[in-house]
Amino acid sequence: MNVVFKPDETFRDDFTFRNSPEAIRRFPLPFPEDRYMYSVNIEEHLPGPPGSVIEFPIDIDEHYVAECRERALVLAEEPRRFQALPHMMSSQWDCLELIMESLARDYPQHFALERRGSRWVWTNRPLQIHQTFTFGDPATLPQEPLEYITRQAQGDWVVMDQREGDLWCEAGMVTTQADWSLDFDMGMSFKEWHGPVPLAHEMGVFDRALKFLLNLRLNEPVRRLNWTMTIHPRLDTSPENYYKWGPDRATVTPQNAGNKAHLRVELQGLWRLPRSNAIVFSIRAYLISMQELVTVPKWARRVHRVLRDLHPALVDYKGLSRYRDAVVEYLAPFDDGAPTSPGTAPE
């Protein structure tokens, strides 16, 4: 796909973010059925259809330039959104390699990587970056390797060290998160980190997910989708800034829900890293407003049914309590009760 960037979009203040019709068609709807409950919905991260968000391992879309600018704004105010414990340096270089190689291979019109031994030359045309550096020598980059490369990537990135039969959250760039804090969760084990998720522990989801991930193999990445909702196209819904975005939740009405309420879908990818044996976990958020969503009739019916029938514990956990009913009321006229076809494709 030849991406046309929309560099001036914003994810704060005047919220000018919008999806083009093409972006709507490729939106990764996370509901293959008309109802939703947790599952260990992990699958191999294999290439998907051309133009889809899974065509390539790391997706670059029309929001790329604007999302990178949004990240820089968050970091300017809160540098601790990037953190890495000292023993994570080798995994930082692993991540840099993974992202640079993927982007240069899959989007040669935008990115280029030249490797001459340990001397690397990286070109990022959309962000107008041209950097020569020595792979393995942090002094040759303007930031630590993980910070450097994730300032040029969409989505959040968390690196988990593997030891003692567990995965430890010990490095990351987290500026587009759905209400969890890297600063607070740094150093946590897999289950501690996921502690605030209701029901799933009791269902054994994390036992199985951890066991699966401990055996994740090099060159065999996996993915899953997760979702929540966000008021306004706001990428930074961190606990740190909850006092800024929390009040928005009380402003949703059936009349404004189409414009204000957004489905927020996370495409989560997990890769084993070659040198460090760590795992990098990418959490890429896609936003779509309800009025954009209803342009696809099947999705309008399906999301209406999912939200209407959602388990009360999930309504609370996903922070929907104050506005779920308003969104359901907005969507109801778009649901004629007709059956929906299986799967998530638009029609």
Place this chain on the structure above:
Amino acid sequence: MLITGIKSKPVYAPLQPDLRGRYHLMVGHGVGGEPLLRVLGDLQTAAPSSGAHTQILYVTDAAAADSITGQIRAAKVANVRLFERGDELLAAFQAVLAGSLMGTRLYVAGPESFMGLVMRIALQFNLNKDEIRAEECGTLARRVYCIHCCSATENVRTNITQCGCGRWLVVRDHYSRRLAAYMGVMVDAEAPGELPPVKEVFL
């Protein structure tokens, strides 16, 4: 948002002697003296010479009976150090760990907040789970980390507490060993001024 029943809340267990340890370091606060004396007794019964490789750091506290302090002072171990304040003990503990050897076993007993501060230091020295025994006793008052202003409030006994930054925080069970604190999140962000009833819950 889940407030209680979060899996990151630490779970402690009654102290048991670890006979595989070559050195035994016991750290306690107030009523934590009782389990320390108990595990010391068990250890010395099972391995009579272990006292020569055992040291105790202990904070005396009005909440604990004087007899406990007396028994700790009189314990037949290589070294006993008593402190009047928790922060003095933590500084000494850090220095002891810096000089400690492989094969050291750590035994910790005391109130919630003290446990967390000791465990945080143990974590900084990369002690692993097999090397630590910890038993909680005494007050469940919490250290609470304000996720908005990044400062910690000590001795929180209520479900809702006011942070130094002025915000009212709801105290969640989500716990960071690295910060030795529970997460506090602004309780009335979505509806300013709407505070749930304040109750004493961490006694």
